[in-house]
Amino acid sequence: MLPRFLTALYPMERHYFLVPKFVLSLIGLYPEQKRTLPVRLWSFFNFFILSYGCYAEAYYGIHYIPINIATALDALCPVASSILSLVKMIAIWYYQDELKSLIQRVRFLTEQQRSERKLGYKKKFYVLATRLTTLLLCCGFCTSTSYSVRHLIDNVLRKSRGKEWIYETPFKMIFPDPLLRLPLYPITYILVHWHGYITVVCFVGADGFFLGFCVYLTVLLMSLRDDVFDLLEVKDIEKIPNKKQEAKIVREMEKLVDRHNEVAELTERLSGVMVEITLAQFVTSSLIIGTSVVDILLFSGLGIIVYVVHTCAVGVEIFLYCLGGSYIMEACSELARSTFSSHWYVHSVRVQKMALLMIARAQRVLTIKIPFFSPSLETLTSILRFTGSLIALAKSVI
Structure with missing residues (x-):
């Protein structure tokens, strides 16, 4: 049984950017959040934790490349996600x-x-956006938690065999020695663990914004399609509308x-922001x-589970971007087809010109314009194909 906020029974207006609002408010970064001094200080603290974590992970991974490639990859894999989340935090x-202006304007238009x-349409797409971003949040939460659980289980097993506890952090990072010894070690461990959750919050918030804007703009395009078709519809095609009509x-x-x-x-503005x-x-x-x-191929035991979950999380991320882009392009194509199949040809010349102009503009599908890529499900297949090539190359080298 799904929680109520994942169902259509939940109030529609509360579905609007539900998950991004929740996660970004946790770190003081939601655009509509009141920017009080405590909120600013809290957001700066989270920025500092994430930034230093990226530096410590990258330093650790680069340091271990000539020593142990498996250990280096164990640090470099999560640091790539951390750096990406830092970029998203800075952009937000x-x-x-x-973003605040876009959120308010799109809300006004959809209402x-x-x-x-x-x-x-709203019920279908609003609930879909909430469910998909919740799925991403769950994948990210499980990924970050699994790193800490892996480290704790490994040390518990070591203690059961009479070995000493390894004072390391959940994510492979280089710290000054005093921070990795008692009594400061528990504080360091908690902050590094929180670093993982900040990473999750940033990419869920940014990705949730992208998917949310895409599906809400899709609702607007589908509503526009219906309004155009209904306006141009003529019940009796033999009766030409009079001048007043x-x-x-x-x-x-x-x-x-x-x-x-x-x-x-709005799509152009979204492209500039995203x-x-x-x-x-x-x-x-x-x-x-x-x-x-x-890493899945190199590790065994609990390490495999960690990277399987990590792979699922990143896969869901890129899927959300491609799905959102595809929704907008399909809605534009449907607008063009629906307008063309209406009774535009029985109206006056001025109405015909306006209808044909809308058809021509709708055929130039709206996209989130970024260099080299256009988010769509076709792009997703290309990314997965390229990923397969990278994996094959890495296997041959290692």
Whole structure:
């Protein structure tokens, strides 16, 4: 049985960016959150923890490359995700005002869609966005927790065999010796463990924003499609609408064209906000998944479980980006097809021109524009294919 917030029974307005709002508020980074002094200090503390964790992990991994490649990869695999989350944290902070504006504008536009059919679209996509981002949160939480559990279980087994406890952190990091000895070791361990959760929170928040905006814009495009089709529909095709009816249709059509223009503008603004996040995600996904799979081949026991969960988490991440991009492109194509199949040809020349203009613009599908990539399910297959090549290359070298 699913929790209530994952079902359609949960109030629609509370589904709006539910998971990103929850996780980013935990670290004081949600754009609509009031920026009081305690919130600013808390967000800076989390930024410092994540930044230093990235440095310590990277230093450890690079240091161990010539010594032990398996140990080096054990550090470099999670540090890639940590650095990516640091990029996402910085981007969310830098674009917080623009994100706040986008959140409020898209909320306003979607709340205007109130017909029964449009409420059905909202229910379907709002719940889908909440469920998928919750899945990503669960995968990330399990990944971060598994690193700590692995270390604790390994040390418990060592103690049961009469060996000494290894004073290391859950994620492989280099620290000054006093921080890895009692009495400071428990504090260091807790902070490193929290570093893992900050990593999860940042990528769930950023990825949740991307998917959320994509599905909400899809709802707007589907609502626009229905409004255009209903406006141009003629019950009796032999009866041409009179001048008074045509004048009303022209006024309504102008409003629909303006709505389409605004959705296109919002997509452009979203591209500007998400370009760094999306580009970093697509560039690093193959490397992270490839490194995780290589670690699965190198490790045994609990180590395999850790990297299987890590691979699933990164796979869900890139899937959300590609799914969101595909939804927008399909909605644009449906808008063009639906408008063309309507009764646009029985109306006045002015209405015909406006309808054909909307068809032409809708055929130029809206995409989240980033260099070298366009988020879509086709892109996902290319990434997975390239990942397979990296894994084969790594196996031949190692």
